[in-house]
Amino acid sequence: MSRQEESWNNAPTESIFRILKKELIHHKQYETRVVARKSLIKYIEAFYNTI
Incomplete structure (x- = not known):
């Protein structure tokens, strides 16, 4: 786990x-x-997963 000020963990x-x-x-x-x-x-299965 990261510290509270490290917000980059939520980026994905x-x-x-x-x-x-x-x-x-x-x-x-x-x-x-x-x-x-x-x-x-x-959408997720047909389009997003193919990219």
């Missing part, structure tokens, strides 16, 4: 969430959480 996770928000979430409105979850899983 924050990068993934930023990409998801930018490329997927802000472009759509989801009716339910189930639909949103399926869309997210499809």
